[in-house]
Amino acid sequence: MQRYIQLTTEQYQQIEVVAPFDEGLLSFNQQPLPCYASLILEFMAALSDALCHISDAPNAKALGFFLRQRALEKAVNERLIGGARAPMGVSFHLVPGNVPMVAFHSAFASLLQGNPTIVRLSSRQLDEQQVVFEILNTLLAEPRWQTISERLRFIRYARDDVLTQALSGICQSRVIWGGDASIEGIRGLPLPASAFELTFADRQSLALFDEVALRELPGRAIELQLKQLAQDISQFGQQSCSSPGLLVWLGQDVVFRERLFAQLASFLDDSLAKASEQLTILQLAVTTGQVSDYQQHHGVGWGQLAIGQALPARGAGVLYWQQRSTWHDWLSTADNFQTCVMVGGSRDALRERLADYPALRLDRIVAPGQALAFDWYWDGIDLLSQLSRRQG
Structure with a gap:
């Protein structure tokens, strides 16, 4: 009726x-x-x-x-x-x-x-x-x-x-x-x-850099992944839930990390960079204890996210990062995220590791360039099945 x-x-x-x-x-x-x-x-x-x-x-x-x-x-x-x-x-x-x-x-x-x-x-x-x-x-x-x-x-x-x-x-x-x-x-x-x-x-999303796996890739392959990640980050002005706002570097090589982060910054949309806005966002995050240190380089505001803290406000070309030494070091303290962009490493390997950390929620694990690609499964929900019912 x-x-x-x-x-x-x-x-x-x-x-x-x-x-x-x-x-x-x-x-x-x-x-x-x-x-x-x-x-x-x-x-x-x-x-x-x-x-x-x-x-x-x-x-x-x-x-x-x-x-x-x-x-x-x-x-x-x-x-x-x-x-x-x-x-x-x-x-x-x-x-x-x-x-x-x-x-x-x-x-x-x-x-x-x-x-x-x-x-x-x-x-x-x-x-x-x-x-x-x-x-x-x-x-x-x-x-x-x-x-x-x-x-x-x-x-x-x-x-x-x-x-x-x-x-x-x-x-x-x-x-x-x-x-x-x-x-x-x-x-x-x-x-x-x-x-x-x-x-x-x-929701919040992140990009996970696997240092060991990245060392095994040729420079051109790394460059391509960073270009694709830059699109994931910058499209829609950083406001999409599936756009990575946190970069987690899994490894111990500071020089390698800084080089790749600088290379990533070179591929980001220049229109995002707003130095005064970056400074305001980062300084506020420091006062609340969410960020332990920050700097502005290559048009990006880099905030080092304190362990156990939620992501602060995004936008204006601000990116937050952490460096974690081992898988367990990160997985045992990681927050829940909607999308994880796997840079350099194996998505299947990460899925297998998640079985040992059942409390951690990562709804999507994708390759660089796929963070904003829609799927009928979103936030762990099958939209097609949820919007219909089983017959009989």
Whole structure:
């Protein structure tokens, strides 16, 4: 049964529907489609093809590559091994503006399950989002995708708990991406008794340099890894949760570490470097005891993170680092992180070591250049499986 969104005419007018263009919430169809319906997969293939032909929006093009038909078929088949899946129902997503493509990853994870999906966007109009919306609106205007168009809404509205509560009231799942304070505020707005919630809160990430393994690599291989790591760090202004903010050097050679850190700095985006802001961030971290020492070299503010301290504020080209002598020295005192970028060493070897440290949480272990690459598994959660249910 279609549930009525309890809003006044004036409240409806406060909501901007970004996609599908010229559609409103009153025409939103709340009836689910089958999980992984052929029509949905065909639509994703068409969207992927259009996005992959973009030349000047790399993140939008990466989204297209992620949604390519072969990759989706593989993801779907893996999740059907345990039996048939069924949709949950209307899904409401609230996303931030610091990583533009999250809005689409979250929405399409839900739509693939057949869930009618509403995404509340950040109030900021982001260029690369707009590129995707132009393509998305062109596709959704075609008659063959009307069934999809009826069940997908990307919207904007000024912060308003009444609107958020009304939209929460019709959903069977609510997905929140954002800062801890924002999530806590939204969590205070009740859901229907049968609904559930997924949250993706503030997280930190790191890069782990394996000195022994790095010594065995040729200079060109090290240079390539450092260039890729620089992209992981600098994209989205260091604000993505999966962008490494801490560099952990596993070894004892100070000269080797300083040489590679300087080389890394040379590949970082120059626009990040803001000397006065760096100084403010680092001096504050020293006064709170989080940083034991700091310096500014090669356009980067380097803060030595004290053992046992959480990462301070990021941005402005500030990087925090630690030098640890052995694996146990680091693993026995390490904090929980979302993403670990393995520089020089073996990801499989690190996974094996983690078995001896069950309290330590590293949700993703990736190669340099892959920290910002989205996966259906995020923060240890399988988005596709969580947004559907086992049938029978």
